[in-house]
Amino acid sequence: MTEGQLLSLGQQVVSGLSAGSIYALLALALVLIYQSTDVVNFAQGEMAMFTTFIAFTLLTWYGVPFVPAVILTLVLAFLLGYLVERVVIRPVEDAPVLSVVIVTLGLYSIFNSVAGWVWGYVPKGFPSPISAGTVRFLGLTVGLLDLWILGCAILIMALLHLFLHRTTLGTAMRATAHNRSAARLVGIPVGRMLSLGWGLSAVLGAIAGMLAAPKIFLEPNMMAGVLLYAFAGAVLGGLSSPSGAIIGGLLVGVIENLLGALVATELKAGLAFFMILAVLVVRPQGLFGTARRRKV
């Protein structure tokens, strides 16, 4: 392999990591919800898209400066997630998996079609605080936007880790996910923790959406592909492991970019499908997940 090939491979890995960090954020949101409520939220991507549109509206229609607009969006995203759990998910909490999946599919339809109705289907540019320049680093030409996405994602994941492991509230949330009845016995308001988890996931999704939007343009179907890769990442890392979801998401991003460069770009979705299937068949609990024993 010549040096030039090696460099272009390195280039692919870097842009793969940038895409992968978005998958990782969304995968993390999926895992947070799955851990605490056993629900796979098929509407996660659409909620992310919807909140990104809210940010877009604040920025371009109302002329709110970037930072306040982002903060306001995150607050609204949190409320959205919180309310969705409280109003729609709670009533089917004890229903079979199928019912819950169908409810999240219902949410998917609602968010997707309302966004299309309000904002239309024409792709829109999303402002980014980082211009589209490049820097040279170890001989690689790296897009500033890619670096910005990767940096933000790492920062957010670190903050989330600190929140979950170093604060009382975070510990209470983990306790709820771990053993609901035990958590209730030690006085943790379990219901509120579940809503909180959904709120937090919606915030993660909003961040993923806002980071992705400058690259893939804003439109109601923008997150469909991203969600699929996030699923692949979450399944790869294991739906029960947050750090697994991050590693899985990043891996999926890198694999996707490398294969896209080496083989064919048109079959990307097929690739995600085969990756999900292969992982599930060989190791159903994912690379880092723990298998659950079934009781008779």
Next chain:
Amino acid sequence: MLGRLLLGVLVVALLVAPLFVNQFANFVLSRMAIYTVVALGLNLLTGYSGQMSLGHGAFFAIGAYGTAIVANRLGLPWPLCILVGGLVAGFAGYLLGWPSLRLSGPYLAIATLALAIAVPQALLKFEGLTGGVQGLKLAQPRPPAGLGLAQDQWLAYICLVTAILMVWVTVNLVRGRVGRAFIALRDSEIAAQAVGVSLPRFKTLAFAVSAFYTGLAGGLLAYLLGYIAPDAFTLVVSIEFLTMVVIGGLASVAGSVIGAVLIVILPLVSSNLTDYLAALLNLVGLSAVGATTRGLIWAIYGVILILVMVFLPGGLISLYDKIAGFWAAKREGAVKRSAVPSPEVKGGG
């Protein structure tokens, strides 16, 4: 007895209807029949066998393309082409059934969702076979000379007869050995295996049969439209399929039919509804920027899905069961009262 009579009247009414209604109504009838076949197939898998699928749009596409390709390249008669489409889809379902043996619940949903997204992309990729974005055209079956039927009437007959046939097949299937095996595996894999039901055999069979139904329906759709393209088989189609089965009622043949009829009617009705909604929003000054209110139909689907899941988890058919059960209980109560001598009478004697 009354039920059988009503059923007979319904079948006869369906069989004469294409003669008396206009072209559009025949098209709607045909679509209802096609969706019924899909609903029956998906219900066999999800309702009777307990395996979720978000990927039936993919089997629908495989059936439609299989039919169109065979029809165009080999020039076989249309019933054979539809059958080939169904068989190809069934084989694909059988293949997907194997990895699915190890999956359940949300994992199966994710894997089948990925299939639903992957297949339309593959259709775009393999242009030589599928015609890429342009899709494929195929010649619609000509009505046999001498019957004096118009094209739309003949197509409606093809779809309706297939649907009625599949209803009959399904009713017998779920009553028989295979159907009972599906249900046993759904209710308890361990208990079913303990009495000798082979888990891999019947789970893959459920996938294969379900995909076969859906492929047949895809073939019918290809002939009904005379033209197919990848954008007719997006993820929303798969969600639509699951929606109708759930709204109608899981593990119920009648529920499948009701769900299919509703999912075809709903867009026709709710385009008016969304217009009213838009007018209402305009009144309060919330005029939307989006081009069309028709897009809101998916929001209505979503709301209906959630409402049904929360308030009527058994689907619309459970409403009927509840009412029938209520009446039966009432009648039984009346019988009991008249049959068993009341304590007062006894005490008096």
